[in-house]
Amino acid sequence: MRVLLLFLSAVAILGLAAEAAAQAPVAAPAGRKLRVVTRNLEPFSFEKDGRRVGYAAELWDQLAREARLDYEVHVVQTAQEVIDALKNKTADVGVGAISVTSKREEVIDFSQPFYESGLQVLVSGASGSFADNLMALVKNLFNVELIGAFALLMVTMFIISHLVWRYEHKVNSDMWPKDYKAGMWESFWWTISTLLVGGADNKGPVGVGGRIVAIIWMLLSIVLVSLLTASFTTTLTINTLKGDINGPGDLPGRKVATVKGSTAESWLAAKGARVETFATITEGVLALKAEDVDAVVYDAPVLQYEARKLNDEKLQMVGPVFERQNYAFALQQDSTLRESLNQALLKLTEQGVGNELRKKYFGEDH
Structure with missing residues (x-):
């Protein structure tokens, strides 16, 4: 009996000690x-x-x-x-x-x-002021794509104008003078009027050849107006508001800032971006503001916090969160x-x- 009591006492003491150790x-x-x-x-x-x-x-x-x-x-x-x-x-x-x-x-x-995070892209786009947006609009009017499209349109209009004059000045010299300079001026006026408003008042081809060219030009005008409108809208909207970097797919070959030794640095190097590393993300964002780099890539919550802290309307997060990771x-x-x-x-x-x-x-x- 005494042995049993001693055993139970020892168990109780060990239990109390274990509980005390746990606490x-x-x-x-x-x-x-x-x-x-x-x-x-x-x-x-x-x-x-x-x-x-x-x-x-x-x-x-x-x-x-x-x-x-x-x-x-x-x-x-x-x-x-x-x-x-x-x-x-x-x-x-x-x-x-x-x-x-x-x-x-x-x-x-x-x-x-x-915490679940991931990488995201920060760019410096246009500010909300009218003057800055107007300057960005003018600047984007001179990009290579729009200039090329406009040049192609002018060449096409010149060819159509020449063909219409060639066929019409022989049968309709009142509207299309035989003098090439004067005839081309009248022909070009008809061509641009047809493109913009569907035709010119009291002026139109009467010969078979001229009307065939006119039909081709009318049909072509519908397609050209649609394509040019879409091209202008897309290019000006995207470039004016966000620049030409709109997500991770636009980063290869671009100068991108991030923090040295981060997972973002490894990802950017693997994707072919020109990586500029900084000791802190704040330094990278300041380099973006100074236009020393094209974008900043880093952990999404940190970038969002930095952009909000600086309270700069030009700083914009673009594209989705990618390369998701956990902290x-x-x-x-x-x-x-x-x-x-x-x-x-x-x-x-x-x-x-x-x-x-x-x-x-x-x-x-x-």
Whole structure:
């Protein structure tokens, strides 16, 4: 009986000890604080009023409190430095807009994703002012496509005018004088009138040859007017409002800015763009404003945040979000923190913490 009581007491003591251990803070190895490495990238992690704020930074802080983790923050310059610190085991956790990729998964681990993102294109288009839009309109009137179309139209009109004069001046010299210069002037007037309004008042071919040419020109005019209208509308609308880059398909061969060491840099290089790298995305956007580059490609939420912060009507996001990717907290390979962090992250998600941060930093509420 005494043995049984001693056994039950031992089980109870072990149970209490296990419960106490579960409720105690999860300490880093050797009793030290967790080493958290991050970089300044608005709106995910940056310094403001002496505090580390941002979507990822604030989510991590709540996650650490939920998992009862004690930590200290170290700031580095690039995403690659974050990965290297975890790979070399000089840091325990990476916090920020860190994309989950297969290449990174080979050397480090990740928590469950906390934000779905992707790349997008930022360009500098026309502003909303009348003067700027008018200048952009005039500039686009002189593009190669429209000039070529207009030149082809003029050549076609000259040929038609010549043929009509050739047949008509012999049988209708009152309307088409035999003098070539005077006859061509009258013939060209008829040709352009037919193109624009369907004919000229009190003037028309009467000979068989002239009428055959006239019928051909009338039918051709219908097609030409439709094609020219579509060409002018499409070219002027797209080029005036957004320039000639309207999505990722227009980037090969163009000068595009992004952040050095980012996934965007690798994607752009693979697609044949002329990549200009910068230490921060802010520098890349300023280069776009200065017309030093044709576009900026980077993580969509970061670009949207930068464009909204600068409050410049010329900065426009174009095309769809592509190369979709997830952000997660980065960990050392085979980290023992992964399970506890995932459980705490799921709990915070169920509590709506992620939605609150989205609304705070991106104006999103979903």
